[in-house]
Amino acid sequence: xxxxxxxxxVVEIPPSYHRVTAxxxxxxxxxxxxxxxxxxxxxxxxxxxxxxxxxxxxxxxSGTGKxxxxxxxxxxxxxxxxxxxxxxxxxxxxxLMESEMFGHTRGAFxxxxxxxxxxxxxxxxxxxxxxxxxxIPLTLQPKLLRVLQDGAVKPxxxxxxxxxxxxxxAATNKDLIRETxxxxxREDLFYRLQVIPLHLPPLxxxxxxxxxxxxxxxxxANRKYGLQAEISPQANVYLxxxxxxxxxxxxxxxxxxxxxxxxxxxxxxxxxxxxxxxxASEKKTPQPTLCNKELDFRAALRQFEQRLIDEAMRLADGxxxxxxxxxxxxxxxxVAKLRNRTPGKESEDERSRNSFTP
Numbered sequence: 042x043x044x045x046x047x048x049x050x051v052v053e054i055p056p057s058y059h060r061v062t063a064x065x066x067x068x069x070x071x072x073x074x075x076x077x078x079x080x081x082x083x084x085x086x087x088x089x090x091x092x093x094x095x096x097x098x099x100x101x102x103s104g105t106g107k108x109x110x111x112x113x114x115x116x117x118x119x120x121x122x123x124x125x126x127x128x129x130x131x132x133x134x135x136x137l138m139e140s141e142m143f144g145h146t147r148g149a150f151x152x153x154x155x156x157x158x159x160x161x162x163x164x165x166x167x168x169x170x171x172x173x174x175x176x177i178p179l180t181l182q183p184k185l186l187r188v189l190q191d192g193a194v195k196p197x198x199x200x201x202x203x204x205x206x207x208x209x210x211a212a213t214n215k216d217l218i219r220e221t222x223x224x225x226x227r228e229d230l231f232y233r234l235q236v237i238p239l240h241l242p243p244l245x246x247x248x249x250x251x252x253x254x255x256x257x258x259x260x261x262a263n264r265k266y267g268l269q270a271e272i273s274p275q276a277n278v279y280l281x282x283x284x285x286x287x288x289x290x291x292x293x294x295x296x297x298x299x300x301x302x303x304x305x306x307x308x309x310x311x312x313x314x315x316x317x318x319x320x321a322s323e324k325k326t327p328q329p330t331l332c333n334k335e336l337d338f339r340a341a342l343r344q345f346e347q348r349l350i351d352e353a354m355r356l357a358d359g360x361x362x363x364x365x366x367x368x369x370x371x372x373x374x375x376v377a378k379l380r381n382r383t384p385g386k387e388s389e390d391e392r393s394r395n396s397f398t399p
Contacts, residue, residue, distance in 0.1 A: 073113075074257050077247035078359070083110070083239065090237050091117035096189065098174075098234045099212040101241030104288030107212040108172060110241065115168040120208055123167035126160050131173040139181055140197050143188070149198025161194045161205050168208040174234065175215035175226060182227045189233050209234075244285040244292065251281050254289060258296035270300045272308045279310065283317045350378060 073084060090097055091114045099107045108127055115125045133141050140149070144159030161169060171177070177185060188194050189209060193202040211234045220226035244251065255272065263270055272280070285291050295317070299308045310318060349368065357363035365375040 074253055075247060075250040076253065077250050079242050079247050080250065083241065086237075086239060087114055088117065090114060090239075092119075094208050096208075096234055096236040097210045097239055098217075098237070099210065099239045099241065100217075101214065102243050102286075102288055103214050104290030105241040105243060106289055107214075107241060108170060110239065111168070111170045111172075111210045111212060114210060115208070118168070118208065120167050124164045125168050125170070126164035127170040127172055128160055129172050131176040135178045135181075138178065139184065142181075143184070143194040144196035144199075144203075146196055146198035149196070153198070156196070159194060159196065161188065161207055162203060164207050165205050166207075168210060171209065171211040173213055173215075174211040175213040175217055175220055179225070179227070182230050186227065186230045186233055189230075244288045248281060251285075251292070252277065254292055255280055255296060258293050259300065262297045262300035265297075266300060268300055268303075269306055270303045270308055271306060272299070273310070275310050276308055276313055279313055279317055283320050346378070350375070 073080065087110060097111075097114060099110055101107055111127070112125060115121060128142070130138070140153075140157075140159065142159050142161060144157055144162055145153050147153060147156045171185075184195075188205075191202070192206065193204045195202040217226055217231050217235075221228045221231050244254075255277065259270065259272060262268070280292075280295075287294075295314065298314075299312055303312060350364070353364035353367045354361075356367060361375055361379070362372050365372040368375065370378075
């Protein structure tokens with residue numbers, strides 16, 4: 042998934058933790074790159090929640106496009122012409138976070154030579170994105186909860202609260218349920234943020250979109266550098282096989298690097314980064330299981346079978362009937378093998394389909 046650049050008015054506001062933009066509404070079909078069923082479900086959810094002011098909690102690994110989705114929700118909402126303020130909570134020093142979010146009065150602390158509005162005030166009538174919301178310190182979380190409940194902020198040093206009309210979207214790559222269990226995140230704040238939960242799958246769980254993204258980033262890099270680089274079919278296979286732990290952001294950077302460093306017009310296997318080439322090679326070669334320095338034949342066969350099934354399910358985009366035809370099995374046989382496979386060995390695609398509940 043990718044949100045392409047669009048015209049916007051940018052208002053410069055120091056410091057560099059955030060920026061305020063007022064952009065024209067977007068057509069999602071023009072900016073979302075991805076045709077996997079999971080992405081269609083996410084887009085449908087985005088369209089529904091965008092028409093409301095409900096608080097949204099976007100979760101997912103780094104690089105999956107959480108800010109992209111937040112911007113899209115804002116641009117499809119009635120607030121589209123108003124500011125969109127993304128805040129990187131992990132980048133703000135804890136001792137400055139309250140002032141940055143809620144503002145301060147003159148003399149509230151050493152160095153506060155004048156009053157200053159916080160990011161909630163600056164995003165009034167618009168949308169605020171609390172990116173990496175799991176990094177907000179415990180001492181500030183009750184104050185954030187109060188803002189969400191009352192719709193008002195109290196600047197540092199002020200006697201009176203200031204009303205704000207802000208749509209809040211939060212994003213994190215942390216497991217906030219786990220954070221609440223260990224006492225690192227307030228449970229009441231978690232449930233207040235998670236009015237609408239939206240989970241973005243990793244790129245490896247929507248592998249069929251990789252080719253679309255590769256083409257997009259390749260075309261963009263070629264235009265940027267005035268080149269005409271192409272990717273060989275063999276290299277494309279390796280890019281498709283790689284699991285992309287950094288997700289779409291990693292893919293974008295790799296494609297740009299390949300275009301810049303390519304010595305001729307075609308990018309081949311030898312041009313790929315070592316981690317991608319080695320990963321794909323090892324993935325294609327099943328590793329025998331050794332037990333007490335002996336080959337466990339049955340375990341090796343099971344491992345080989347599971348890898349073939351995973352490959353067929355990926356190629357078939359999760360369609361069991363199609364995967365069964367690829368493997369020349371009856372559909373009922375494939376379903377039984379999927380049901381009986383070793384616990385914990387299900388593929389990323391299966392995990393995503395089984396757990397994704399927008």
